[in-house]
Amino acid sequence: MRSISSLLSVFSLFIWCLIASIFAHGQNISQAPPIKNLAEIKQMPISQEKIGQLIRYARSPRTIYTTEIKTLLDEAISYAKSSKKDDLLANLLGTKAIVELNLGNLDAALTLAKQAETFFDTLPDGLALTTLSDLSRIYGRRGDDANSMVYFDKIEAYTKDKPQFIIARILNLRNRTNLEVRNGNIAKVATNYSLALNLAKQSNNPALLKDTRYAYANMLLNIRKEDEAFSVLQELIPDLENTITDKTADFFAILSRNYEKNGDYNNAFIYAEKEFKLPNATVQQKVSSINRMIFFAYLLNQYQNLDSYYLEHKKYGFDPNSLFSRKAYQLAESMYFDAKKKYALAKANYLKGYQLKSKKEIGAYFDVFCLIGLAKIYQKQSNIDSAQFYFDKAAAILKENTLAPVIKLFYTQAIKNFNSTKAISTDTIIQNLEQEIKLKDTLFQLRLSKLSNELATKYSVSEKEKALALAKKQQQLQQLEIKAQKNKQLLFTLIFAIIVICLAGLAYILMQRRKQATLIHNASLANLKKQHQLDLMQQLEKAQENEKKRVAERLHDEVGAMLSIAKLNINTLKPNLFAAGNEEDSKLKVTKTLINDISETVRNISHSLMPIALEKYGFKSAILDLVTTINTTNTIHIEYVLEGLDNTEHWPQNFKIGAYRIIQELLNNIIKHADASHVFIQVVNLTDSITIYVEDNGKGIQAANQANGTGLKLLATNIDFLAGKLEIRGEPNIGTFALIELPIPTHNL
């Protein structure tokens, strides 16, 4: 047991190197530059890069550990502390722990690794895992199995659902199994390793799978489970010869022995030969394998290389401390002579082999071959009794010991052959035949069962794989579900967000609307106020107009009529009522003139108050009157076009008066200021507006002219009041034109 545990501890060290190399390999992939040597690193100025290089160097499996690395690490640690980089600090502490571990300072290593572990929760995944593996490694080296186990568990828990750490998980499983085996617990080997193998298969990393298989085979070898080891090794066969380790010889031996057990002497021979030819095979292994080679060659009747085998056999001799070794040696010796037909020597050696006995070991297997060998030689020499004697002895040993069926078959075949030469009853022959058939059958069954076992194993493995795949699928499905759920959640969140945004938007819009509504309300209120004011103004205006009209009418009609009668009376006074030239006569004359003047003035006032003709006889007539009056009373000549304007009754009063006054004003302006001889006026009645165009050949209006400035201003105001447009342009000594467009209001202004 001690040898096993020492073997295991060496083995675990090997695995650690492997982990390190796998990790280092992984790092090499991600970080292109190769690891610098220590001298190069030392020359670099302190920086993240330097520290990175240092860590890689310190963790490389090829590193030779010196205190110098420690010094550099301390420098890096103080840098990490000062720059408050926790990740880096944890990494450095762990790295230093490994350095201390390799320098043999187990306590310091543990302290440092534990310090690194305090950052565990904040570390990124890879680094956190490193912290755990560092600790498990340190505990392992300290022989603290309990704590090692704790960390194996932690790593398993940590890596279980993280596919990116599958390698770490497998190695951890292996380490854990090693520890369990070291503590004598071999119950979980098979389950642990089948899990590890499956994970390795999943990882799609053939190197890892192979390595795990080797580890498993090794483990099986160590716990003396040759049968299981055999099936694992079978998987490794093409690779075994390429990957030679100190275990390869053992593996070949296992293969050879197992094939032998199954009666497959060909393969048994091949692996024995391979074992023998291994350069690193031990003397013991050489002894065993060469003897077996002769043994199988004899059984297979292949004698061509027997002489060279015999030379080797002689060269390596035997292990004097091992009865098996000695018996095997004797058997090989005998078989060689047997094959060479040196029957005397063969007999002597068979006998010698058979007679080798010790108290502890029996070596029944060899004894049977020795006895049968002897019997066969006697049979050949026709010494039937002796032959019978030895056959019987062999039969007795076979009876006493449970030996492999293959040897029984060997015996049966030999005895059958013996019986056939011996003239004995057919009963015995039949009996022997039956036995042979039975044995063959047994052997066949055995092989079959082996095969079926293999099949079963393979089946169970594939089942497990399937289960694993299923589990994986389920996991994926779960992840998908989680993803879907996340998506759903995201969707919900999104929808919620959208709703919130919509609501916010709605609220905003509502608020805005409200604001707007308030604004509109205020505006409409203001508008209403304005409208009201306007209405008031218009009403006032209307009232004013009405009043003006009333006054104008009364002035014109009543006062005018009265004045007319007064004038009539005065004018029809008797002529020469007063003496010509006397005071009364001149007073009368003055009165006549005065009445005429009053009459004229009243008419003018009345007209300016309200163009009564407009009201009474229509817009067009009023304009025509205006034009005719000017044409008859002034030197100025007006040409005119009045287009339409026949149905102006529906025009609002204000509009009619406004338009009339505008025309009146334009013409008055020309008469007063333009110095023109010809005027053209055109009023066109369009569908919903009238255009007024007045042109003269006067001196040309000038906007800056003060004299007509007020007149123009009044004109503009009047046009504005009717929402019209005005264009007026004058050219010196050529004339002026004014163009006005007035929209006809559909309702009273």
Add this chain to the structure above:
Amino acid sequence: MIIKLILADDHPVVLNGIKAHFAADNRFDIIAMVSNGLELLQHPLLPLADVVLLDLNMPGLDGLKALDSLKNKKLNAKIIVLTNYHSFELVKDCKAKGAHGYVVKSEDLQNLANHILTVIEGKELFPNHYEKDDTDNKFSYFDDFLKKYKLTKREVEIIRLVCQNLRTKDIAERLYLSEFTVHTHRKNIMRKLELSDSTVALYEFALKTNLIS
């Protein structure tokens, strides 16, 4: 013979003034005085009147409407419109409605008797407002050839440019006018020619009148 007069005026001052004026004149006999048109039309003595002195401005049925009705009655009476309004349009109107004279109260009342006699003689009496003869003036704003369409020279110019497929803007630029002015001219042209608002119609017109070839 004594000329029988009926006075129609809503102002008593006028009625009484004229009555007083003719009181001493035995050539005239004022047989009735009414204060509105309706009263006049319904007056029993209306068929006897030789002359009706009719004020235009009366409440109810005014002078102009009364003229229409009087015309329909086919009276013998001559009608002289007595009014305060010196309007050529009104004069024309009254003439058309069958009045025989038009006297502006404030100007010509003292000659009323003579006017009545003139009318009785069968002459018409209207203020002779004459417009100055256009033919004396060589200058005119109208286009010589298109006067019957009442088109001005400026408007004809614009028609030509429109028919050259120029846009209002281009025409305005070419004539140093504003777009508003050109646009308004165009509207006025279409209205005067009573064309639908399409350049094609204008183009046809221009072709027809040889404005363009």
